[in-house]
Every structure is written in structure tokens, then in C-alpha cells.
Amino acid sequence: MTRDDKRRAAVWTKVRAICATLEGVVERASHGNPAFRAGKRQSPFVVLDVYRGASCLWVKVDPGRRAALLADSRFFPSPYDPRQQALCCTLDGANVSQFKSLIYSSYSAVK
Secondary structure, X not given: OOHHHHHHHHHHHHHHHHHOOOOOOEEOOEOXXXXXXXXXXXXXXXXXXXXXXXXXXXXXXXXXXXXXXXXXXXXXXXXXXXXXXXXXXXXXXXXXXXXHHHHHHHHHHHO
8 A cells, every 4th residue: 555545545534534424425436436425416525536646635615715725735626627616635735624624615515
């Protein structure tokens, strides 16, 4: 297991604990990646993925918060998001409290 694999597993364990507190959430893959889904359409609201060769969390974001998040070098636009409703956050340097806020906000967007 590589260092990145270990980091991904540790982050996903923390994400899983956060999502376990949310109502109506199911864990099911999205395009082969671990994901949590919610809402009537069971839309993904957090996905563990790899973009640009780096592990990241994909989350839906509030349009009013998008520009501020993009000013942080850990965030970048999701390449598969033509409506600009999501961002990716690299796992390097991110903390659990930041993930928690992002996950709650993303959950609210699909609920």
C-alpha cells in the first residue's frame, strides 16, 4: 500500500464517520470511486477521487462560496462539472474540520 493509498483510506474513514451522522445517506460508488449519496435522486455529494494525479475530495459547493474556495490553492474546479456546482479539494494539507464543513454543505445541496 502506497503512502497516498494510506492517506486516502484514512481520509475516507473520517468522511465515513461524518456521513454516518447524516440522514438518508448511502455509500455507493460513483464512476468506480467511493462516494456518498443522498436525496430523492441519490445524488453523490462527496466522492473520493484522483484528479491531476492527486487524491482529492469532490464536493458540491454553494455558488456564493465557490470563488473564495478557489482562491485556496488546495481547491480546483472539477473537470466533469459543466454547471460549475462542484470543486475538488486535494487531501494534502486539508483538515477534518474543513472536510466536515464542506461535506455538510454538499449534503445540503442534494438533500
